Amino acid sequence: MPAATARPAAGGPVISLDKVVKRYTMGTNEVLAMRGVDLIVEPGEMVAIMGASGSGKSTMMNIIGCLDTPTSGSYVLDGVPVNGLSRNQLADLRNQKLGFVFQGFNLLPRTTALDNVELPMLYDRAGRWTDTRATAAAALTRVGLGARMDHEPSELSGGQQQRVAIARAIVTQPTVLLADEPTGNLDSHTTVDVMSLFQELNEQGITIILVTHEPDVAQYAKRIVEMRDGRIIRDVPVADRHNAKADLASMVSDDALAVVA
């Protein structure tokens, strides 16, 4: 596989939010979704962002994901100041530095797993990829779906679809993997299964930020950031971090009939 994106020389934080404010106008109402958020994420972290709906966590994810830009304050992603970039520059940044995993999987329907995973490389304008098929196949093997490359999403279980989505997110070797409620549509067993994959990828060096409202899921992260009313109200390391692989093993022994996805 080609080398990962060059890191900034200083090896500084991958994400740096400084007094970020996001203001929406909805009709005549003005909504302050973020009221001055500071956040630093270092390489190799696994951060869980928590909060009730309306707390501003989704808005923060959109800004970190370069899908939206701050009203004021600055955002630097992997050494690149995001403020003031054009639509096209944001698209290129998403393609090169970010990987997305969504609650609803968001795979292209009637499209094989391999084609889905190949897609981000096809939109690459920097010419980083030579053999996109082989790279996509390697990513699918890495998430444990090497045998199901030719399956379409409708032929895969929820857990498998999320694995395909994760393979699509990591195939471009992004600086940050962003997961928005990645286990929201999964049963408890598959949830733990997918979290074990996240932990495994994090151990291999990928920085992961995941949004969740389930405290159980947040326990698999290394750090929890909690938001309320557009502000960070708590930012703590996870004291009793769970190991998803161990949890999975005990679940399997608890219930021998559980179907492994």
Next chain:
Amino acid sequence: MKKITLFKVATQSIIKNKLRTMLTMLGIVIGVGAVIIMVAIGNGAQSQIEKQIGNLGTNMIVITAGSTAQGGVSQGAGTFNRLTIADADKIKLNSTLLNAVSPVIVTRTQIIGGLGNWRTGVNGVSTDYLTIRNWGVSSGELFSDDDVRSKKKVVVLGNTVATNLFPDGNAVGAQVQLGRSPFTVVGVLSPKGQTATGNDQDDVVLVPYTTAQDRLSGFSFLAQILGSTSSTAVIPAAIEEVKLLMRDAHNLNGGNVPDDFTVRDQTAIAAAATSTTSVMTGLLAAIASISLIVGGIGIMNIMLVSVTERTREIGIRMAIGARGSDVLTQFLIESIVMSVLGGVIGLLVGLGGAAILGKFTGWATATPWSAVFIAVGFSAAVGVFFGYYPARKAASMNPIQALRYE
């Protein structure tokens, strides 16, 4: 994304949605198919109309002697009788555009035979005369070139003359007397009816011009020389050619001497033919554009629905790094591929339909190559034109809202 990859992505999406694709293409298929059939029928009808108008004699040109003025008083056309057999021969020999030339000697005489006698016009002509006038015989035949050369006393009766003298229809082979000479009837002309001004064209008899000079008119000047071209289009050129030949024949080439003859064509009829044809063409073009525009609106319709239906897909593509231009190009390629494919299928349907229609109705059908290219080219243009708005709409979507779209 590279163009070739975008093309692949676009065609994949077309193949994945077979039903939607077929419904979308249907409008263009019907549009192009209808145009092709319409043009085929129209073209066939057009050539038939042209042929029928041609029968009226639009391809004919008439050379008459010019006018002379005596002491400033013009004596009118034909008074300066210098049109000769030699002129007619020269034109026939040298013209490249006229396919038939006949001298015409005009006189009147009493014809006696059959049931009685009849006074009628006598035209002394060559064997080309019937070709020029688009005329034929209903029984017997026209005299031959040999008859002309040997000044044979043979006559072809016009329909009116034949019905008056031989009501039983047994004119061919009978003996009649023209002036003071006995002639043999060799044929009867088919009826041609009246001219626009009410003259009975069938009240005439035709004899070889040599015989007419010798036996009937007694002079060697011609009333007119008739010629015809193979198509209406070359008439102006043919007139110029005849003028040059005539000036040459009359030694008018040196100096600034006016023509001593007049060359005319059937301009009015030809103009009518041309305007009929162009009205027809305009009508077809109107029908063609309407059905293609309807097909195009069909494409736009489905593409708009498709953009809405695929909002989430667009959001996904944008989230993983597709630029607006990538999405725009993808949707544009989709609509162009669909409309061109529809155009090609419509073309085949149209060609097949025209052939079947021609076979069962007996209508003349002809599909010109230009119609084929225009129909397919037009459908591609329709794809671009009607695909742009939906593609633009897709490209300008907000990725956050697109991703949340249910």
